[in-house]
Amino acid sequence: MTRPHEPRTTDLIRDALAHNTGDTITLEQFLAPLETRAFGFLLVLLALPNFIPIPMGAGGATGSLVVLIGVQLLWGFERPWLPKFARNYGFKRSSVEHFVEHMAPLFNRLERVCKPRLERLTHNPYSRVSGFLLIVLGVLLALPIPFTNYPFGMLALLCGVALIEHDGGLMAIMWASIVASLVFAASISNAMILAVRHFLG
Numbered sequence: 064m065t066r067p068h069e070p071r072t073t074d075l076i077r078d079a080l081a082h083n084t085g086d087t088i089t090l091e092q093f094l095a096p097l098e099t100r101a102f103g104f105l106l107v108l109l110a111l112p113n114f115i116p117i118p119m120g121a122g123g124a125t126g127s128l129v130v131l132i133g134v135q136l137l138w139g140f141e142r143p144w145l146p147k148f149a150r151n152y153g154f155k156r157s158s159v160e161h162f163v164e165h166m167a168p169l170f171n172r173l174e175r176v177c178k179p180r181l182e183r184l185t186h187n188p189y190s191r192v193s194g195f196l197l198i199v200l201g202v203l204l205a206l207p208i209p210f211t212n213y214p215f216g217m218l219a220l221l222c223g224v225a226l227i228e229h230d231g232g233l234m235a236i237m238w239a240s241i242v243a244s245l246v247f248a249a250s251i252s253n254a255m256i257l258a259v260r261h262f263l264g
C-alpha cells in the first residue's frame with residue numbers, strides 16, 4: 064500500500080509564497096526548509112521561466128542550472144548546492160503567482176495520480192540515472208533550438224514533481240522522454256545542417 068506525501072507540490076509552492084511576503088522571492092528562501100525534497104522543488108522552480116515571458120538568453124541560464132542539478136545527483140548529493148548568484152536569484156512574486164494559477168490544473172491532475180511508488184528509482188543509486196539525463200536535458204534547454212523551451216521545460220517540471228512525490232513510475236517515464244527528446248533534437252540539428260549545406264551548395 065502506498066502512502067501519500069504531505070505536503071504536496073502545490074502546497075510547497077503556496078507555503079513558500081505565504082512565508083516570503085516580499086515582491087521578490089529568492090531561490091534560497093524557497094529551498095531552505097525543503098531538505099531532501101529540495102532537488103525536485105528546485106527543478107519545478109527552474110521550469111518557471113519556460114512558461115512566462117523572459118529575456119533572450121535566460122534559457123541558457125536555466126539550462127545551466129539544470130545541468131548543475133544533474134551533476135550533483137550524479138555524484139550522489141543529498142541536498143542541492145548552488146553558487147551565491149543562483150541562491151540570490153529572485154523570482155517576481157507576481158510571476159510565481161501567475162505560474163501557480165496557470166499550472167494549477169496540471170498540478171492537480173498530477174497530484175491525483177502521483178504517489179510514492181517504485182521509490183527506489185528516485186533514490187541512489189538510481190538517482191544517478193536521473194542526474195545523467197538531467198545533464199542532457201539542461202544542455203537541450205540551453206541550446207537555441209526553436210520552439211523547444213516549453214516541452215523541455217515541461218520535462219524539467221515533471222522530473223521535479225517525480226522527485227518531490229517520490230514517484231519512480233513517473234521518473235521512469237521522464238527518463239524515456241528525455242532520451243526521445245535527445246533523439247529528436249539530434250534529428251532536427253542534422254536536418255538543419257543538411258538544409259544549410261543544400262542552400263550554400
